[in-house]
Amino acid sequence: MTPDTAFPPTRDAGLARLRDFLPKAAGDYTRGRNYDLPEQGHPHVSQLSPYLRHRLVTEGEVLDAVLGRFSLKSAEKFVQEVYWRTYWKGWLERRPSVWMAYKGGLSQALDRLHVESGFRAEWEAACKGETGIDGFDAWARELVSTGYMHNHARMWFASIWIFTLRLPWELGADFFLRHLLDGDAASNTLSWRWVAGLQTQGKNYAARASNISKYTEGRHRPVHQLASDPAPLMGPPHPPADDAPVTPTFDRSASWVLVLTEDDLSPGFVLDQMANPPLATAILDGAAARSPLTVAPHVTDWTSAALDSTCARYADRLGPVTPAPEDLGAWARGAGAAQIVMPYTPEGPARDLLRARLADSDLPLVPVLRDHDAAAWPHAKAGFFKFKEKIPALIARRQGLSLAS
Ligand SMILES: Cc1cc2nc3c(=O)[nH]c(=O)nc-3n(C[C@H](O)[C@H](O)[C@H](O)COP(=O)(O)OP(=O)(O)OC[C@H]3O[C@@H](n4cnc5c(N)ncnc54)[C@H](O)[C@@H]3O)c2cc1C
Structure with missing residues (x-):
């Protein structure tokens, strides 16, 4: 399928x-x-x-x-x-530096791939599902061919990647982000850190053959293939938490443009709060930026089609729709807007793109939080x-x- x-x-x-x-x-x-x-x-x-x-x-x-x-x-x-x-x-x-640190660690691990050929071969074998480890290879192939992996399999897979194959966790997190249809900066980065023992510090998740055999109903039995009693990875203490964000005060009747990212494809809660429809809407698709490597086409195609289906669903409420230009501020001013209003975009690839494209903007940006997140x-x-x-x-x-x- x-x-x-x-x-x-x-x-x-x-x-x-x-x-x-x-x-x-x-x-x-x-x-x-x-x-x-x-x-x-x-x-x-x-x-x-x-x-x-x-x-x-x-x-x-x-x-x-x-x-x-x-x-x-x-x-x-x-x-x-x-x-x-x-x-x-x-x-x-509330700890955006953890996302930045992940990206830094990934960049260093990718550099190693260029200079260490043995290391590159091991990474490629893991990504292709050619390690010979029962279960692991099937999960890698399932992910690449379907864009989905079960939660328990993600835990086993990450544990084997880190502790048996001894590959950098950032490369595993990147493999997931390139192939998962649900690839998400927070759930993915922090779950990989959790398995490694960096999130609940000093407590890692060790995959066991008996547990895998039980919960795959005997389909996989990697007996004697897994690291036994691996030690957690060590890392710096967590940075102190920033305050939780709130929606800034804004003028609901002032002219505005909407920016839509793939992080929230139900923008009705923003549209409903405004006195008038937006003058225009820009679509900022961050899927290709989930990795410095090429993100699988099934992921980028899916996200792009999901954005299209959202524009079709809200067609009569968005004004003219355009792909997000490099300078979002200039575009918004050109459209005659006094502010840019959008569903809150959390830390992750779309937010990184947004920051870059708003770097020269002096227009107020209003990221509107959902009540669910705000609470x-x-x-x-x-x-x-x-x-x-x-x-x-x-x-x-x-x-x-x-x-x-
Ligand atoms: C190493 C690793 C990487 C992961 N990467 C991602 C990721 O990139 N994106 C992602 O959405 N989830 C990620 N998860 C969490 C979880 O595996 C998936 O959300 C879940 O498997 C999705 O399948 P489901 O919709 O059938 O989940 P269900 O079990 O049906 O759960 C319903 C919903 O709850 C949420 N959820 C369930 N379990 C978790 C969890 N442990 N953490 C966070 N949310 C959860 C998801 O939104 C899910 O759709 C990761 C877990 C691990 C261990």
Whole structure:
């Protein structure tokens, strides 16, 4: 199956996936979510991640649908997983230097590929699924051919990459970002760091043959092939957390242009807040910038088609639509705008592009936060287990306010 047919890049396809998954979001997910069963189409997990990552369907919509059907207690596991995404995004947003450090580490590892041929051969074998390690090679091929990998397989894969193959974790994170349809700066970077022992410092994740065999129903048994008792990687302490961002005060009736990135493809919550439609809309697609290497065409094609489907969905509300020019400020001024308003773009490739293209702009930029993020990110200060305690209150707040975003 090609990525296009498994995950059509439209909101309707995301909503259909959510509808199909909904009956399984409680008991079935709780019992079966750790099983990696690609031949059966991963029946116990939602595979909503490409839609959630680009917000063709939002976290809020998924939570509302699930909790409209089940109590928080029965769907707790699934709700927590959705909040892992929110937590990682808030954590990275408040420590942007961790994203910069990843990019720096990746650049150094890529330099080594040019000068160390043995190292390059090992990296290529890992990316092609030619290591001979049972399971690992199948997951590499699944990722490259479908754009998806199950969460448990991502954990095993990352662990084997780091501790058995002893390749730099940044190259593994980059391999994922080049091929995952849901490739995301926060979830990917911080999950790789978590497996390595850099995120929960001193505590790494060791893949075990028995665990792999159990949760692949015996399909893979890499007995005696994996590093046993690997030590965690060492790194600098976490930087102190910045304050959680807030939406700046802005004039809802002043003239404006919209910038749309692939980070939020449901811009209705911004359009609804403004007195008038935008004078024009620029599309800033950061998918090709997810890696310094070539990002797989199935990823860039998917993101580009998802952006197109969003423009079609909002066609009567966006004004003239154009690919984002190099100088966004000059473009916005030329359109007669007093401000640039957009859904908040978190740390990651699209934000990096945005910074560069706004470098010469003196127009006010208004990144509008969704209520979901604004409520949760102040709690993304320390570990997930502290954050998790806030989930019932965050849900109660959502339900009290009947938030649509
Ligand atoms: C090494 C590694 C790299 C990862 N890279 C990414 C990435 O680039 N992008 C990404 O979206 N997720 C990433 N994840 C998290 C997780 O594996 C995927 O979100 C999940 O597998 C997506 O499949 P699903 O939609 O079927 O998940 P489900 O289990 O059905 O979960 C529902 C949703 O909750 C969120 N979610 C679930 N588990 C996690 C988690 N552990 N962390 C964060 N969010 C979660 C996702 O948005 C997911 O779509 C990574 C995990 C690991 C271990």
